[in-house]
Amino acid sequence: MNINSIINELKYLSGENRLNIELPNDALIAKYEKEIGFIFSEDYKKVLKEVSN
Numbered sequence: 566m567n568i569n570s571i572i573n574e575l576k577y578l579s580g581e582n583r584l585n586i587e588l589p590n591d592a593l594i595a596k597y598e599k600e601i602g603f604i605f606s607e608d609y610k611k612v613l614k615e616v617s618n
Contacts (some may be wrong), residue, residue: 568608575616586618 566574589597594613598604605613 568611572612572615579616584618588615588618589613 591610591614594605594610
């Protein structure tokens with residue numbers, strides 16, 4: 566499976582129901598990375614931005 570398939574499966578299983586929490590954008594993710602001194606993988610960033618809530 567690739568990351569897009571997994572994200573689509575998560576969306577399907579949730580019935581498109583999501584918490585009313587704003588998803589992080591690239592700027593916020595970059596801020597977190599700087600604060601912790603670690604760079605997230607591109608796949609992980611994609612998950613954060615699309616289904617992390």
